[in-house]
Amino acid sequence: MSATLRIAGVGAWAPGAPDWQHLRKILRGESAPADDAPARPAGAVLPAAERRRAPDGVRLAADIAEQAAAMAGIDPATVPCVFASTHGEVAITDYVCETLARAPLELSPTKFHNSVLNAPAGYWTIATGCTAASSAVTAHHRSFAAGLLEAAVFACAEGTPVLFASSDVASTGPLAQMTRTSLAFGVALLLAPDGRKGAAIDLALADAVDEPFADSGLALPGVAGDNPANAHALALLQRLAAGTTSRLRLPLSTGLSLDMEITP
Amino acid sequence: MPPRIEPLAIVAMSATSALGHGLAAHLDALRDGRGGLTPNDFSSAHLECRIGRVAGVEAITLPTALGHWDCRNNRLAWLGLQQDGLPDAVAASVARYGATRVALVLGTSTTSIGSTEDAYRRLDHGRFPSDLQRPEIHTPHSLTAFVADATGIAGPALTISTACSSSAKVFASAERLMRLGLADAALVGGVDTLCDSVLFGFHSLELVSPNGCRPFDTRRDGISIGEAAGFALLERATAAPRAPRLLGHGESSDAHHMSTPHPEGRGALSALDDALARAGIGAETVDYINLHGTATPKNDEVEAKLLPRFPARTRASSTKGFTGHTLGAAGALEAVIALLAIEHGIVPPNLGCSEPMPEASPWLALQPAERRIDIALSNSFGFGGNNACLVFGRGDTA
Numbered sequence: 249m250s251a252t253l254r255i256a257g258v259g260a261w262a263p264g265a266p267d268w269q270h271l272r273k274i275l276r277g278e279s280a281p282a283d284d285a286p287a288r289p290a291g292a293v294l295p296a297a298e299r300r301r302a303p304d305g306v307r308l309a310a311d312i313a314e315q316a317a318a319m320a321g322i323d324p325a326t327v328p329c330v331f332a333s334t335h336g337e338v339a340i341t342d343y344v345c346e347t348l349a350r351a352p353l354e355l356s357p358t359k360f361h362n363s364v365l366n367a368p369a370g371y372w373t374i375a376t377g378c379t380a381a382s383s384a385v386t387a388h389h390r391s392f393a394a395g396l397l398e399a400a401v402f403a404c405a406e407g408t409p410v411l412f413a414s415s416d417v418a419s420t421g422p423l424a425q426m427t428r429t430s431l432a433f434g435v436a437l438l439l440a441p442d443g444r445k446g447a448a449i450d451l452a453l454a455d456a457v458d459e460p461f462a463d464s465g466l467a468l469p470g471v472a473g474d475n476p477a478n479a480h481a482l483a484l485l486q487r488l489a490a491g492t493t494s495r496l497r498l499p500l501s502t503g504l505s506l507d508m509e510i511t512p
Numbered sequence: 513m514p515p516r517i518e519p520l521a522i523v524a525m526s527a528t529s530a531l532g533h534g535l536a537a538h539l540d541a542l543r544d545g546r547g548g549l550t551p552n553d554f555s556s557a558h559l560e561c562r563i564g565r566v567a568g569v570e571a572i573t574l575p576t577a578l579g580h581w582d583c584r585n586n587r588l589a590w591l592g593l594q595q596d597g598l599p600d601a602v603a604a605s606v607a608r609y610g611a612t613r614v615a616l617v618l619g620t621s622t623t624s625i626g627s628t629e630d631a632y633r634r635l636d637h638g639r640f641p642s643d644l645q646r647p648e649i650h651t652p653h654s655l656t657a658f659v660a661d662a663t664g665i666a667g668p669a670l671t672i673s674t675a676c677s678s679s680a681k682v683f684a685s686a687e688r689l690m691r692l693g694l695a696d697a698a699l700v701g702g703v704d705t706l707c708d709s710v711l712f713g714f715h716s717l718e719l720v721s722p723n724g725c726r727p728f729d730t731r732r733d734g735i736s737i738g739e740a741a742g743f744a745l746l747e748r749a750t751a752a753p754r755a756p757r758l759l760g761h762g763e764s765s766d767a768h769h770m771s772t773p774h775p776e777g778r779g780a781l782s783a784l785d786d787a788l789a790r791a792g793i794g795a796e797t798v799d800y801i802n803l804h805g806t807a808t809p810k811n812d813e814v815e816a817k818l819l820p821r822f823p824a825r826t827r828a829s830s831t832k833g834f835t836g837h838t839l840g841a842a843g844a845l846e847a848v849i850a851l852l853a854i855e856h857g858i859v860p861p862n863l864g865c866s867e868p869m870p871e872a873s874p875w876l877a878l879q880p881a882e883r884r885i886d887i888a889l890s891n892s893f894g895f896g897g898n899n900a901c902l903v904f905g906r907g908d909t910a
Contacts, residue, residue: 251692325767334651334653335651335652336652336673341625341628344709344713345625345628345629345631345632345709346632348556348629348632348633348708348709348712349629349632349633349635352555352556352557352708352712353557353712353715355712355713355715355716356716357713357716357717357718360709360712360713360714360716360717361713361717361770361771361895362770363709363713364621364673364674364675364895364896365621365652365673365674366673366674366675366894366895366896366898367770367896369674369765369896369898370765370770370895370896370897370898371770371896373765373766373767373896373897374767374768374769374770374897376767377767378765378767379764379765379766379767379778379779379782380764380765381684381763381764381765382674382763382765382896382898383672383674383681383685383763383898384672384673384674385670385671385672385673386651386652386653386670386671386673387653387656387669387670387671388648388651388653388657390669391653394668394669394670395670397668397670398670398685401685401688401689401692401694402688404692405688405691405692406514406688422631422632422635422638422639422640423628423650425639425640425645426640426645426646426647426650426651427647427650427651428647453612453668453694456666500668500669501612501616501660501666501667501668501669502660502661502666502669503611503612503666503667504612504666504667504668
């Protein structure tokens with residue numbers, strides 16, 4: 249295909265930059281991470297009872313999704329959504345594995361149901377009353393491009409706006425040795441198949457490329473720590489923040505890359 | 513309602529579960545009404561329940577070049593990939609269209625978390641033991657990355673992990689990729705393996721039957737957990753006109769609760785309506801429904817509310833009494849069972865039920881039967897209110 253979509257809304261969350269407006273200024277060199285920014289995503293869209301139960305990965309995904317839908321001025325209740333994450337709710341996985349090794353019969357039922365990769369999609373659809381299709385996808389260090397393609401294909405094939413979110417939280421416990429993820433970071437895009445609002449993004453499949461970001465990780469100005477799974481998401485945000493026509497080619501699979509042209 | 517889609521051909525498929533390795537073993541067991549559940553001998557601590565364990569997974573040795581992917585889930589995936597002529601069929605698609613024109617979309621809920629659990633049981637001064645210091649198996653994408661490596665498929669590759677609907681949704685994602693011309697073929701499927709997380713996790717939710725699951729029985733008391741690998745190779749219908757077909761798919765969200773379905777089955781019904789609309793058929797044409805039928809009190813109560821949409825001649829069964837609930841693999845495994853029903857003219861019985869719920873009873877197939885099946889549905893409903901429904905049909909017979 250060669251498909252053109254509009255990025256009608258953007259959401260973002262990083263330590264010191266709890267929304268896209270703030271992160272955009274940081275990426276443009278106009279601002280620094282805020283010292284007084286909240287340490288945890290707020291999860292404000294979640295009803296109070298759900299918010300109490302929701303782990304950080306759910307709150308993060310909900311925050312960025314809400315920002316993207318609000319910026320696009322679209323009610324998320326009818327918008328299909330695709331939530332990508334490379335490692336899922338790692339703090340819960342750490343808890344589950346630690347508990348299973350020690351006292352398996354003590355496993356918490358709430359933590360168990362929060363451990364599924366589709367917890368963000370579940371909480372989000374409950375919070376927003378969204379009855380459209382929702383999905384949870386992953387592709388290791390190619391999760392951002394593979395998830396973006398899945399969302400874009402849905403939007404083009406079904407002729408509907410689609411909400412796409414890619415996020416990972418910081419790892420805890422022994423599992424952190426395997427994920428190298430020490431800071432939370434997430435990006436959401438409201439992709440619209442028509443309309444005039446937002447940057448145009450033209451997507452096409454292309455030959456495989458070397459994986460330029462796999463080892464360099466996510467370099468966020470003024471913020472220590474890494475989130476290699478979302479380095480590719482940051483690369484797209486940097487281009488959106490710059491506000492100029494640009495290209496980006498991200499590794500998609502063993503034989504393909506996702507080639508993007510972004511026009512403000 | 514969505515418009516009708518072009519059907520896709522199922523050019524090859526395979527199933528591996530507690531019923532055995534490959535389609536023939538499944539067909540025999542379904543015809544004989546012989547289930548595969550056995551007393552739990554898997555969990556690291558005692559848990560009174562029955563499980564659907566695949567025989568021989570422990571004995572699998574991956575080829576040396578794939579050795580770094582070794583874990584129970586990838587061994588089961590490998591076992592499933594060797595059945596029913598899949599290696600030749602996948603190689604033929606890759607040769608015909610090119611490796612990057614074949615997509616790979618797989619569903620799983622737990623992937624290789626059994627290996628992460630193992631690492632935590634064997635921590636060495638807080639660090640993973642050296643044999644498990646392999647980041648690629650401690651990620652939910654482990655399965656798909658392994659299968660890409662094992663098959664040489666190089667097109668778009670994605671893991672869908674929406675709990676128990678995961679490997680039903682893969683058919684929908686693959687169909688959209690092919691509809692837009694991004695792939696000419698797609699290997700779809702699902703693999704999930706037994707592990708402590710699901711055995712003790714569902715136990716903590718009080719959803720595991722101590723006795724063995726009894727779908728749609730008035731005395732049902734929970735699920736039996738199983739493991740399975742199911743695969744299907746999709747091409748355009750013009751490439752294989754006689755092959756059975758994927759006719760439609762529907763997906764929806766309940767927007768109700770993380771671990772209980774919407775009481776009126778709102779999301780399930782909307783997935784069903786979308787699937788029938790994409791297939792361009794009405795509910796009156798459906799011959800067989802492979803129900804989600806987990807045997808929890810709530811799931812079966814809600815799913816039974818869908819049945820009055822169908823005429824009395826429609827036969828319906830949950831096959832989880834045979835295989836257990838294979839979670840992220842259930843969508844693919846049960847899609848293959850629905851396709852077997854079409855191809856061989858069998859109605860798989862709803863094993864484990866002897867006192868059927870009155871509201872489901874008119875449709876439930878309690879005994880194996882021979883009968884022509886032209887249209888078969890498969891339902892999959894997951895945690896988080898995530899629903900998928902698939903419609904399959906017979907290929908050209910002329």
